[in-house]
Amino acid sequence: MSSEVEHRKAIRRELISKNINPYPHKPLFKPMSIKSILENPTEGSEVAVAGRLAAIRRHGGLIFIDIIDDGLRIQASIDRSKAKDIFEFFNKYVDLGDFVNVKGVLFRTKRGELTIDVNGFQLLAKSLRAPPVKYGHRLLDYEVRYRKRYLDMMMTPDVRRILEIKFRTVEETRKFMWSKGFIEVETPVLQPIYGGAEARPFKTHVWALDTEWYLRISLELYLKRFIIGGFNKVFEIGKVFRNEDIDAQHNPEFTMMEAYQAYADYNDIMELTEELIAHLATKILGTRVVEVPVGGERQKIDLSPPFKRITMYDAFREFAGIDVERLSDTELKELLAKHSIQLAGGYDRGRAIVKLFDKIVGRQYLIQPVFITDYPRSSSPLAKPHRYNPDLAERFELFIAGMEIANAYTELNDPVLQAEYFKAEEERRRLGDEEAHPYDWDFVEALEYGMPPTGGLGIGIDRLSMILAGVSSIKEVIPFPMMK
Incomplete structure (x- = not known):
């Protein structure tokens, strides 16, 4: 078993020891479809989404994440100055591939990208294996692609x-x-x-x-x-x-x-x-x-x-x-x-x-x-x-x-x-x-x-x-x- 899997299993055990269920029965914040948000992006409105973590970008006290669900992607940000507990929990327990539930206010970054400013966070499912490639990149091994088609999808x-x-x-x-x-x-x-x-x-x-x-x-x-x-x-x-x-x-x-x-x-x-x-x-x-x-x-x-x-x-x-x-x-x-x-x-x-x-x-x-x-x-x-x-x-x-x-x-x-x-x-x-x-x-x-x-x-x-x-x-x- 790889060290990565062991590391993630250790996180799972620690969460359970702290009475935090890494596999809750349903989202705490009722998720909207990413499609509906992208089709009607009302800045300043509060939204909630659920999905898989496809990317994590850390910039000091600011974390940007990509959440994918039902084939669509949306960006979210966690600002330590606004949500310290969420920021620290994320840094300690959350990895690529995990399913998360976030809520927050819609805004646009300086680059114009629609983003959720996170003020509520829940871990929905702790993944024990890291994604094999970055999201958006095709698996090169055809045997893996077809045998483990869920990874391909x-x-x-x-x-x-x-x-x-x-x-x-x-x-x-x-x-x-x-x-x-x-x-x-x-x-x-x-x-x-x-x-x-x-x-x-x-x-x-x-x-x-x-x-x-x-x-x-x-x-x-x-x-x-x-x-x-x-x-x-x-x-x-x-x-x-x-x-x-x-x-x-x-x-x-x-x-x-x-x-x-x-x-x-x-x-x-x-x-x-x-x-x-x-x-x-x-x-x-x-x-x-x-x-x-x-x-x-x-x-x-x-x-x-x-x-x-x-x-x-x-x-x-x-x-x-x-x-x-x-x-x-x-x-x-x-x-x-x-x-x-x-x-x-x-x-x-x-x-x-x-x-x-x-x-x-x-x-x-x-x-x-x-x-x-x-x-x-x-x-x-x-x-x-x-x-x-x-x-x-x-x-x-x-x-x-x-x-x-x-x-x-x-x-x-x-x-x-x-x-x-x-x-x-x-x-x-x-x-x-x-x-x-x-x-x-x-x-x-x-x-x-x-x-x-x-x-x-x-x-x-x-x-x-x-x-x-x-x-x-x-x-x-x-x-x-x-x-x-």
């Missing part, structure tokens, strides 16, 4: 700003969807059959049933059951879990918003998506132009609708100069090998094309918002075949800053086709693809009762928050990311 205002953007993204998404007539529903996190995406699940054992269940990898199949049950417009914002990579764009636990609308197709969903994103940027940031780090440089991205729309095959031709429709399977396999892409469960032309697209085009060229549409049908077992070309699926993905932000379909509502597609996925699983979709018998049965034409959407809230916050790592927008 405590010391760095920008970290709080980023997380607040994430939380407001959730809030404003919810408000927007309700305003469009969607009903927020809930679906089970633990499921007997996982589905709705290609991912390896987390498994758990339900002792009461003596069976293996799974943490959900998507919200999709249960939300579609709502559509079948007669709810025409539904959405859910929730955690999903995929036993996959941990990197700048992936965390095994993340937040998604999925929405399903009866009597709509993927064209309607594209309009909903771009309207939602423009709305979020305007409400949260006050602008639709954001700066996002891409390839080591910050680039301006305009989130104003309409977003560009281009088919996957046309995007291959425009950005990579490749006409994938003319490539033979042998040539596609050579490209897979060149880019070190392996397909579990055996070769499939459609899935090969999508994997190549993500590697060759998506990450490098799709910086401004763009809807990539019309995917190979075999890559999308839950999507409806394209109305003009059955080899394609009515699917789009939205890319911004080289990241996939949203995935959407004109939903497959033919139960016979859905059963066939599930059987094909089962064959992939038999051949070793752990991410292939399991056969969901109950969902197929539900479809047999009839589902209207439907458009569906999934948006990665964390990645969208990255765009709005202008950061390059998903760990920045997840308060407590998974660490080894």
